[in-house]
Structure formats: structure tokens, C-alpha cells
Amino acid sequence: MTTAEGFAPAKLNLTLHVTGQRPDGYHLLDSLVVFADVGDRLWYRPGPEMQLEVTGPFALGVPGDARNLVWRAAQACGWTGHIHLEKNLPHGAGIGGGSSDAAAVLRDLAGPVSAALDLGADVPVCLSGAPQRMQGIGEIVNVAPTVPRLDLVLVNPGDHVPTPRVFTALAQKVNAQMDDMPVFEDRAGFVEWLAAQRNDLQAPALSCAPQIATALQALEGADLVRMSGSGATCFGVFPDRQAAQAAAMRIAQAHPQWWVRACQSAGAARG
Structure with missing residues (x-):
């Protein structure tokens, strides 16, 4: 059975301006986001049941069930099988982590883009590896066309x-x-x-x-x-x-x- 491989890069907010707060508590942001060539790795093997295996230097404390955004993203894709997630990025670290993992699943499994914001405010910007300006609560994303490699x-x-x-x-x-x-x-x-x-x-x-x-x-x-x-x-x-x-x-x-x-x-x- 074929195993496909994916990559979830670290997300960096080179800028992060907080421009307001909505009545529902969500903060409004204006941020320039780029993606690094370090990140988590994923492997997918289709099967009849959903399974999530988490390894890597930052696997401790990462849930291997439906609490994980990777699991939920796979469900949004209508996909079942075994996913091996290698956690190379520290979590709770301001560099994407679970949001980038979820975006990688949506990308790799051809999931619906409309599911991204439901999974998390940072997931839409993580769907593309290009530099982007992210605004609103994360739903407004535009490519930043002249940002150089750093x-x-x-x-x-x-x-x-x-x-x-x-x-x-x-x-x-x-x-x-x-x-x-x-x-x-x-x-x-x-x-x-x-x-x-x-x-x-x-x-x-x-x-x-x-x-x-x-x-x-x-x-x-x-x-x-x-x-x-x-x-x-x-x-x-x-x-x-x-x-x-x-x-x-x-x-x-x-x-x-x-x-x-x-x-x-x-x-x-x-x-």
C-alpha cells in the first residue's frame, strides 16, 4: 500500500500588528507571514480506520486522537487511514505547529479550503508556502509578491x-x-x-x-x-x-x- 509524504513548515510572523478586537473576543491582526525550511513531517497510508501516530523530539503531550488538528483535518478531507506525524517543532511556540500540520493535511489530501478557518485562525495562511499578508482574524490572506528569501x-x-x-x-x-x-x-x-x-x-x-x-x-x-x-x-x-x-x-x-x-x-x- 502506497505511503505518501508531507511537510509542515514552521510559520514565522515577521510582523504582528494587533489592530482591534471584535465583540466576540477575536483579535484583528495585520501580519506578514513567511515559512521556513524546517518543520514537521507527515506520512499517509490509506486504510479503513483513522489512526494517528506521533513521534519525534516534541511528541510528548501531543494527542494522537480527534483532539489533534491533524485528525480533524483528515476528517474534513473525508479520508481515513494511518497518519504518522513527526513533531520536530516545539508546540506552543508561535511558529504554527498544529496549524501548519493541519494545513499540510488539507493540502496533501486535497481537502476543502473552506475547512481551514474552522480548524484554526492560522490554518488558512498555512495552506500556501509563499510569503503572505494575513489580516482580519486570519481569513484575509494575500500573497506578498516581492518578499525575498531570508x-x-x-x-x-x-x-x-x-x-x-x-x-x-x-x-x-x-x-x-x-x-x-x-x-x-x-x-x-x-x-x-x-x-x-x-x-x-x-x-x-x-x-x-x-x-x-x-x-x-x-x-x-x-x-x-x-x-x-x-x-x-x-x-x-x-x-x-x-x-x-x-x-x-x-x-x-x-x-x-x-x-x-x-x-x-x-x-x-x-x-
């Missing part, structure tokens, strides 16, 4: 930061949206624009998990340092792959208990 280092100090707690700690719920995105002629122009943007959840996340500050400090020397999503993963933008790999090695040696990865983000497709 050399990055991802650092997670091991803190699990519950997203609802971070949003609760956010004092100002209505903030300015991202600046208009110009046509980026080169990487330097993009990084300059990016530095003028924000992650509005960084300060409240720091109040919940002070170790995030240590992770940000460890990335000093990068062209830009910021937290992704609601944390606790932080990223540094480096000039090239060699510089990113050297920085990752230095940080991993200094903090062997942290999750540290050098990686590249996918750039926009050029015509």
Missing part, C-alpha cells in the same frame, strides 16, 4: 506561552496596521522596511515569560531580531547562510537546552 536563526528557550494569556496581557487592543508594502528591489530594502514594523505581542509575552528576553539577546548581531507570533520563539535575520549557521552554533553551545535552528524562509515566486 537566512534566519530560530531560537526557542523552552517556555510554553499560552496565546490567550498573551492577548490578555496586551493592554492596547487597537494599534496601527502595517505600513504599506512597497516593491522590494533587494533584501536590504526589505529588512529596512521590516525593522519599522512591530510585533505587538512581544511586550506582553515578555511579561509572561521573561526568558524570551534572553533569547532575543542571544540573537544580537543579526540585522533584525524579533519574536514570532505570541512566542516564545524568536528569530534573527542574518546576512547569509554562513552567518546564520555560525550564529546558531554559537547560541546552541551557550544554551544547549534551547531549540536552535538555522534555516531559510521561502521567498516570493518571481515571474
Whole structure:
């Protein structure tokens, strides 16, 4: 019986502006999202019953039943069989995790796009690996056509930061949206624009998990340092792959208990 393979990349919020809050409690966002070449892996083997096997360095605590978004995404596809999920990304880390896994299932099993938002606010943006601007509660997604490929280092100090707690700690719920995105002629122009943007959840996340500050400090020397999503993963933008790999090695040696990865983000497709 044929086994198909899938990949669920880490999702990075290079920016995350909180622009409002709806009466139902959902926050309105304006975020530039890219995807890295590190992530979870999935294998699919069709069969009469649904089964989910979870392995990998971050398998502990990940449910292997209908509580998992992978299971629910497969159900939305009308598919049954055995799915092997290899969890290589820390969960509760602000880099997609379960949302990227669910999007991979919808993509790999040709599921309905309409099911994405029902699975989670971050799932629609994860359906594509291209850089995208995500707005609203996650339902408004547009390709960011001139975002370049980036050399990055991802650092997670091991803190699990519950997203609802971070949003609760956010004092100002209505903030300015991202600046208009110009046509980026080169990487330097993009990084300059990016530095003028924000992650509005960084300060409240720091109040919940002070170790995030240590992770940000460890990335000093990068062209830009910021937290992704609601944390606790932080990223540094480096000039090239060699510089990113050297920085990752230095940080991993200094903090062997942290999750540290050098990686590249996918750039926009050029015509």
C-alpha cells in the first residue's frame, strides 16, 4: 500500500500588528507571514480506520486522537487511514505547529479550503508556502509578491506561552496596521522596511515569560531580531547562510537546552 509524504513548515510572523478586537473576543491582526525550511513531517497510508501516530523530539503531550488538528483535518478531507506525524517543532511556540500540520493535511489530501478557518485562525495562511499578508482574524490572506528569501536563526528557550494569556496581557487592543508594502528591489530594502514594523505581542509575552528576553539577546548581531507570533520563539535575520549557521552554533553551545535552528524562509515566486 502506497505511503505518501508531507511537510509542515514552521510559520514565522515577521510582523504582528494587533489592530482591534471584535465583540466576540477575536483579535484583528495585520501580519506578514513567511515559512521556513524546517518543520514537521507527515506520512499517509490509506486504510479503513483513522489512526494517528506521533513521534519525534516534541511528541510528548501531543494527542494522537480527534483532539489533534491533524485528525480533524483528515476528517474534513473525508479520508481515513494511518497518519504518522513527526513533531520536530516545539508546540506552543508561535511558529504554527498544529496549524501548519493541519494545513499540510488539507493540502496533501486535497481537502476543502473552506475547512481551514474552522480548524484554526492560522490554518488558512498555512495552506500556501509563499510569503503572505494575513489580516482580519486570519481569513484575509494575500500573497506578498516581492518578499525575498531570508537566512534566519530560530531560537526557542523552552517556555510554553499560552496565546490567550498573551492577548490578555496586551493592554492596547487597537494599534496601527502595517505600513504599506512597497516593491522590494533587494533584501536590504526589505529588512529596512521590516525593522519599522512591530510585533505587538512581544511586550506582553515578555511579561509572561521573561526568558524570551534572553533569547532575543542571544540573537544580537543579526540585522533584525524579533519574536514570532505570541512566542516564545524568536528569530534573527542574518546576512547569509554562513552567518546564520555560525550564529546558531554559537547560541546552541551557550544554551544547549534551547531549540536552535538555522534555516531559510521561502521567498516570493518571481515571474
